[in-house]
Amino acid sequence: MDDIKTQAHNTVMALTPKVCASINQFSADGFKTRGGRLGSGMGLLLEAMWGYHMNQELENLNSSGNAVEIAWLPDNEYNDFACVFQDRDWFPNNRTGELFRIEAKSMNLSADESKAHFDELKKNFTGNDLLLVLVWKWEELDKQRVYPRIVDSFVGQATIIAELRDALHIARGGSFVDSKKCPDGCDVKTCTHDGEPLNAAGKRERLSGPNSLRPSANVSFAANFGGLIRMLKTNSADARKVFREVRKNNEVAHQYISFIHRNLPSEEKNQYLTNEWRILAQKLGIKSDLEIEELLSQIRSKENYQEMLRELD
Numbered sequence: 001m002d003d004i005k006t007q008a009h010n011t012v013m014a015l016t017p018k019v020c021a022s023i024n025q026f027s028a029d030g031f032k033t034r035g036g037r038l039g040s041g042m043g044l045l046l047e048a049m050w051g052y053h054m055n056q057e058l059e060n061l062n063s064s065g066n067a068v069e070i071a072w073l074p075d076n077e078y079n080d081f082a083c084v085f086q087d088r089d090w091f092p093n094n095r096t097g098e099l100f101r102i103e104a105k106s107m108n109l110s111a112d113e114s115k116a117h118f119d120e121l122k123k124n125f126t127g128n129d130l131l132l133v134l135v136w137k138w139e140e141l142d143k144q145r146v147y148p149r150i151v152d153s154f155v156g157q158a159t160i161i162a163e164l165r166d167a168l169h170i171a172r173g174g175s176f177v178d179s180k181k182c183p184d185g186c187d188v189k190t191c192t193h194d195g196e197p198l199n200a201a202g203k204r205e206r207l208s209g210p211n212s213l214r215p216s217a218n219v220s221f222a223a224n225f226g227g228l229i230r231m232l233k234t235n236s237a238d239a240r241k242v243f244r245e246v247r248k249n250n251e252v253a254h255q256y257i258s259f260i261h262r263n264l265p266s267e268e269k270n271q272y273l274t275n276e277w278r279i280l281a282q283k284l285g286i287k288s289d290l291e292i293e294e295l296l297s298q299i300r301s302k303e304n305y306q307e308m309l310r311e312l313d
């Protein structure tokens, strides 16, 4: 990555917490309501606001030369935003004038299972592209009114999260289509299915997967691939091993896992075996024979516990 890209990358990542705080201020003023609906599209609105509020922050920076801004991608592009040079023309069709792209996702903490999916194929991201995830909930403003509050955010290299996702997909028994032997029997030159994820039952996970592998006459695709929470779940000793290896060896993967787990503690609890929690407790000087919920609560009161989870074999 050249210097300007690295700088813009780091700036966008570093400014995101401040941007979320500014969106929250705006929402508390303008989006207060009685009730507070789920499945309302509010998450999409928060994602869009990230772009606008980030631009305000970038403008305040007023960097000499090489000023950048966030652009909203036109229709039919899988990314949401691009970071572009302020003083140059921008051609989204061939990425001229842009430094990197940002895929934005949001997740409501009160919904049972996140509907948000990060399911774009790894080959479609460049090494510089970012994934942004906003976790939000309806928060009480006064006795009767609530507003949508972003409680936490993650921003990191999209390709690394895609690699983590894909490694765990394979560990769960899933696979990816090889266009040289496409299940639809396509010619290798014209096949559009290369890299499409298939689940453990061999069915397509995305609508764009091979038509011959739809789950059933009524269900056209499985749609579990890339669920922001689900992608981290493991169902066997082998899958847990892959999870632990990736977490240990990759800082960005570790940050994403820590982000999901601190917002969804039950997922974190389930990822590790009771025995592992007790080993960690011992290392932290906590009485390891406590009842599990009490044990977890004491472990989580230690600031570095996620770093130590990372080191578990």
Ligand SMILES: [Zn+2]
Residues within 6 Å of the ligand: 179, 182, 183, 184, 185, 186, 191, 192, 193, 194, 210
């Ligand atoms: Zn094909």
